Amino acid sequence: MSTARAGAPRIGVLAVQGDFAEHLATLRSIGVAATEVRLPSDLDGIDGLILPGGESTAIRRLIDRWGLREPILELARSGAPLYGTCAGLIVMARDIVDGDATVLPLLDVAVRRNAFGRQLDSFETELLVPVLGDQPVHAVFIRAPIIERTGPGVDVLATLDDGRIVAVRERNVIATSFHPELAGETRFHRLLATMAAEHADPAEGAGRRRHPTRRTGSAGGAGSTAS
Amino acid sequence: MTVQTSTWATKKGLAQMLKGGVIMDVVTPDHAKIAEDAGAVAVMALERVPADIRAAGGVARMSDPEMILGIMDAVSIPVMAKARIGHFVEAQILEALGVDYIDESEVLTPADETNHIDKHGFKVPFVCGCRDLGEALRRINEGAAMIRTKGEAGTGNVVEAVRQLRNVLSEIRRLEGMRDDELFVAAKELQAPYDLVRDVAEHGRLPVVNFVAGGISTPADAALVMQLGSEGVFVGSGIFKSEDPARMANAIVQATTHFDDPKILAEVSKGLGAPMRGLALEQIPDAERLATRGW
Numbered sequence: 001m002s003t004a005r006a007g008a009p010r011i012g013v014l015a016v017q018g019d020f021a022e023h024l025a026t027l028r029s030i031g032v033a034a035t036e037v038r039l040p041s042d043l044d045g046i047d048g049l050i051l052p053g054g055e056s057t058a059i060r061r062l063i064d065r066w067g068l069r070e071p072i073l074e075l076a077r078s079g080a081p082l083y084g085t086c087a088g089l090i091v092m093a094r095d096i097v098d099g100d101a102t103v104l105p106l107l108d109v110a111v112r113r114n115a116f117g118r119q120l121d122s123f124e125t126e127l128l129v130p131v132l133g134d135q136p137v138h139a140v141f142i143r144a145p146i147i148e149r150t151g152p153g154v155d156v157l158a159t160l161d162d163g164r165i166v167a168v169r170e171r172n173v174i175a176t177s178f179h180p181e182l183a184g185e186t187r188f189h190r191l192l193a194t195m196a197a198e199h200a201d202p203a204e205g206a207g208r209r210r211h212p213t214r215r216t217g218s219a220g221g222a223g224s225t226a227s
Numbered sequence: 228m229t230v231q232t233s234t235w236a237t238k239k240g241l242a243q244m245l246k247g248g249v250i251m252d253v254v255t256p257d258h259a260k261i262a263e264d265a266g267a268v269a270v271m272a273l274e275r276v277p278a279d280i281r282a283a284g285g286v287a288r289m290s291d292p293e294m295i296l297g298i299m300d301a302v303s304i305p306v307m308a309k310a311r312i313g314h315f316v317e318a319q320i321l322e323a324l325g326v327d328y329i330d331e332s333e334v335l336t337p338a339d340e341t342n343h344i345d346k347h348g349f350k351v352p353f354v355c356g357c358r359d360l361g362e363a364l365r366r367i368n369e370g371a372a373m374i375r376t377k378g379e380a381g382t383g384n385v386v387e388a389v390r391q392l393r394n395v396l397s398e399i400r401r402l403e404g405m406r407d408d409e410l411f412v413a414a415k416e417l418q419a420p421y422d423l424v425r426d427v428a429e430h431g432r433l434p435v436v437n438f439v440a441g442g443i444s445t446p447a448d449a450a451l452v453m454q455l456g457s458e459g460v461f462v463g464s465g466i467f468k469s470e471d472p473a474r475m476a477n478a479i480v481q482a483t484t485h486f487d488d489p490k491i492l493a494e495v496s497k498g499l500g501a502p503m504r505g506l507a508l509e510q511i512p513d514a515e516r517l518a519t520r521g522w
Binding site for chain 1: 269
């Protein structure tokens with residue numbers, strides 16, 4: 001339990017380059033504690049991590065230069081939720097089509113950079129993301145990547161009309177080609193915060209809250225709570 | 228599903244993706260590769276870096292489209308290119324080439340002494356220079372989706388960049404403290420549209436991303452303007468006029484990310500070789516100052 005208060009997760013935003021300020025503002029707007037991550041030590045006490053939009057070629061170099069790769073993989077292995085937008089998706093993809101080496105192989109997908117073309121092809125649209133409800137997401141795509149292959153453990157969360165995949169989830173990792181943080185869309189961040197709270201305090205939402213007066217770690221403690 | 232391209236959100240959004248990064252001037256595809264490998268978030272394709280434009284004199288124009296296309300082919304990061312102030316046909320040509328951003332730049336010789344380009348009419352986004360808040364807001368009113376302070380390009384001297392950035396940010400702070408009825412006069416004094424002035428006063432920032440340009444030539448320079456409140460940096464002559472461009476480029480990238488960590492700044496500043504040779508501002512006659520171009 002890394003947070004001071006159970007159920008109040010603290011989410012880090014990788015702040016080496018890109019639109020990390022917009023992600024921090026989105027998290028704070030929904031009352032979630034958020035903090036910038038530039039060095040491995042910044043990951044201490046974090047229950048979830050956002051990898052923002054930006055230039056993936058720059059972000060990958062900064063991740064390597066400051067030794068962030070292994071600590072982020074370790075955070076993901078611990079079950080903490082991660083969410084990547086645009087460049088964040090590229091950085092977490094197991095395969096990058098046409099060349100670049102994998103950075104953080106966390107999502108069993110193949111992703112193509114700048115898949116729609118150059119800036120003149122950047123666009124915005126209303127996108128149905130069923131897991132977030134009937135209200136469509138206003139999605140801004142900027143020199144965006146596309147997911148061309150998904151592995152068996154990957155859930156597709158959204159596609160364009162032509163079937164191209166633009167949002168996925170595999171276990172504790174979520175990624176989108178587009179930028180909810182540019183459009184005042186908070187549902188992805190709320191989902192991440194919920195997952196982070198569950199990670200920080202497994203009793204959260206699991207129907208097995210400890211009795212408030214029972215001390216943890218004592219015999220017959222949380223582990224033996226009947227369900 | 229309706230799809231809209233070239234919206235305000237996509238134009239402004241690309242600049243938001245560049246934040247915390249370094250945009251580097253390059254004159255060949257090889258330079259562009261060096262910049263990309265060093266971690267540049269975008270490159271500015273131009274025929275000569277500002278220090279050489281300054282040395283050569285004469286009229287500086289948009290670069291040869293073939294050279295710009297060569298650079299667009301060489302790298303996967305966004306490519307920007309410069310058009311002369313007011314030269315909307317150069318801008319049309321750059322848009323036809325498919326560049327990712329146009330810089331309507333005082334580094335080139337202005338084509339119009341009164342009017343800037345009507346940037347709303349273009350699909351491609353524009354970045355424009357400014358020396359103060361009023362100039363920034365006039366450019367945004369014309370459709371600029373990103374602003375940079377001009378500094379004094381090609382000097383390797385950060386003093387103008389610092390002056391202008393402090394200028395813009397302190398004017399923003401002044402607006403924040405004003406009563407609503409004082410903003411009308413502020414707009415008049417700034418020679419800027421009231422709606423934009425009010426927006427700045429409300430949010431305490433420009434409505435678009437704000438970088439610094441013109442004079443950054445060391446990692447410490449980059450960190451200085453970042454600590455003062457810039458959202459990223461343009462480096463022109465500072466990289467390819469230094470002794471070891473690849474190392475200097477990389478060091479400036481690291482310093483822009485870790486701008487607030489003096490230990491890291493000390494580490495990345497080690498053994499970079501000589502930075503570009505700088506110019507004292509007093510050595511430049513007023514007529515040769517680039518920052519005074521644009522109105």
